[in-house]
Amino acid sequence: MGTKMDINSNCARLNNYGFKNQVGQSDNLCKNIVRIFNCCGTDQSSFQSENYITGISTSSLVSHRPAKTIQVFTHNNANRKMSKSMCDSIVSSCNSDILFISTEEMKNLSGAMKDSIGRSQYVIVYNSAQKMLTVTKPKELLSLISCPASTAQITLVKKGVVAPVVIDHFTYRDMLNNPNKGGTVTIQKVGDMKVAMVNIHLDSRDQDERKKEINDILNKIKNKHNDINHIIVAGDFNTRNRNVQGHLIRALQDEESFRTELGIPQEYSVKLPTISQQENTYKWDADVNAEAKSSRRQRNGEMQSGYLDGVAILTPRAFAKEGEADTGSILPVGKSVVGSSFGSDHRAVTAEFTIDS
Numbered sequence: 001m002g003t004k005m006d007i008n009s010n011c012a013r014l015n016n017y018g019f020k021n022q023v024g025q026s027d028n029l030c031k032n033i034v035r036i037f038n039c040c041g042t043d044q045s046s047f048q049s050e051n052y053i054t055g056i057s058t059s060s061l062v063s064h065r066p067a068k069t070i071q072v073f074t075h076n077n078a079n080r081k082m083s084k085s086m087c088d089s090i091v092s093s094c095n096s097d098i099l100f101i102s103t104e105e106m107k108n109l110s111g112a113m114k115d116s117i118g119r120s121q122y123v124i125v126y127n128s129a130q131k132m133l134t135v136t137k138p139k140e141l142l143s144l145i146s147c148p149a150s151t152a153q154i155t156l157v158k159k160g161v162v163a164p165v166v167i168d169h170f171t172y173r174d175m176l177n178n179p180n181k182g183g184t185v186t187i188q189k190v191g192d193m194k195v196a197m198v199n200i201h202l203d204s205r206d207q208d209e210r211k212k213e214i215n216d217i218l219n220k221i222k223n224k225h226n227d228i229n230h231i232i233v234a235g236d237f238n239t240r241n242r243n244v245q246g247h248l249i250r251a252l253q254d255e256e257s258f259r260t261e262l263g264i265p266q267e268y269s270v271k272l273p274t275i276s277q278q279e280n281t282y283k284w285d286a287d288v289n290a291e292a293k294s295s296r297r298q299r300n301g302e303m304q305s306g307y308l309d310g311v312a313i314l315t316p317r318a319f320a321k322e323g324e325a326d327t328g329s330i331l332p333v334g335k336s337v338v339g340s341s342f343g344s345d346h347r348a349v350t351a352e353f354t355i356d357s
Contacts, residue, residue: 066191067161070330070353071096072311074234076104076201076346079136079149086342087116091156094122096352098164098190099156102199102234105136109152121158127166128155130184132173134201151235153184153199164188164195168224172217178203183217183235191357192327193229196221200235207300210238211263218265218314230330231314232353236346237262240292240306241280248288248303252310253277264314271313273332273351281309281338281347310336311351328357 071094082103090101099122103109110129117124131152157163168187173179183200198217203209214233221228239251239261251261255270264270275281286304291297293304313330330353339348 065161066355066357067097067157067164068355069096069333070098070100070190070232070355072100072102072232072234072351072353073348074102074104074199074236074309074311074350075106075342075348076236076309076344077106077149077342078344078346079105079107080343081107081147082109082112083342084112084116087112089340089342091117091120091122093350097158097161097355099158100197100232100234101154101156102197103152104199104201104236105134105149106152107147107149109150110154113154113156117156122156123159123163125155125157125163125166125188127169128153128164128186128188128197130154130169130171130186130199132171132182132184134180136180151182151184151199151201153186153197155186155188155197162191164190167194170220170224172213172220174209174213174216178209178213182213185217185221187221187225187228191355193330193355193357194225194227195330196225196228196231198231198233198235200233200237202236202238204238205294205296207261210261214262215265218268222316228316229319229327231268232311232330233314234311234349234351236309238306238308240282240297240308241288241303242301243289243291243303244301250277250307252307252312258312267317268314269317271315271330271332273311273334273336273353275307275310275336275338275349279338280305280307281349282306282345284347309346309349311349313353328355330355 073090109131114124131150133148133150155164166186166188169185171182171184173182181201181203183198186197188195188197200214200217202213221231237251242249249257249261251257252272253274255272258264258270258272283305288305290304292302333352333354336349336351339350341347
């Protein structure tokens with residue numbers, strides 16, 4: 001399983017970004033099966049045809065002004081294609097120097113963004129478009145022929161700003177327990193800082209599995225890059241609200257709940273740009289006291305609604321103590337903003353950060 005299949009043809013590269021070509025459907029299916037094989041291999045690293053977006057040169061991304069702000073956008077798109085209007089909405093509403101886009105159950109993120117970005121003030125950071133194919137529902141197996149859904153991320157940088165440099169990228173799946181969830185990771189050099197950009201989609205049914213998945217990702221980052229400065233984690237944490245002895249726990253609402261619900265080790269400090277107590281990103285119209293429908297979730301005290309989607313900054317405490325003053329910090333600006341659902345059963349979340357160097 002450690003050996004990768006070769007899919008280096010130009011045709012396969014174009015297919016990855018949604019371009020039409022003359023390859024038959026059977027050929028498309030074979031290529032997508034190859035992608036799944038490569039994603040599930042032992043090293044689980046993304047293959048090269050996912051990485052290069054044509055028409056963007058590295059020299060065009062470099063300027064003299066350092067990045068001072070980051071916006072993070074995350075959304076579970078419920079196995080739908082990214083629309084042009086969604087792309088335009090994300091980009092036009094952002095004025096930060098760096099825009100990190102984290103999506104789950106998304107079809108054609110990088111292709112749609114590539115088609116829309118030419119009219120904006122942003123360009124795509126080289127090698128930042130990474131994805132991991134997912135099939136969250138049986139009917140989505142058919143989409144492997146044409147347009148599979150994926151956990152995907154991409155980073156944009158404002159024209160005239162020094163671009164982050166992607167120095168590594170990889171994916172994670174728990175192959176034994178939950179091979180359909182996990183995350184994508186890019187390691188990016190932002191100024192003097194080494195930052196992990198993590199797009200996460202955790203297990204929806206079992207809290208212990210969610211804890212395992214996020215800790216496996218953190219350990220993989222640490223093992224590959226023990227000098228990491230900050231970890232930006234964005235995505236669908238699948239942490240529904242829980243009623244524990246009459247107390248409502250929202251995992252993304254405060255540091256203590258975040259650690260408890262997701263098992264975050266004490267070796268990391270946590271910064272959470274939270275949303276208001278009245279808002280939810282999943283089943284937001286449900287009664288706040290409505291229990292989850294499955295008996296398994298009810299035993300865990302889970303509710304129908306949830307603050308599932310969000311953003312967190314994890315910083316190794318050793319770095320925060322010894323090196324943050326030298327290389328810089330990433331700090332939240334205000335609260336996260338809950339936005340449109342874009343037709344999904346999840347609402348998008350946006351968070352702003354400053355880079356203090």
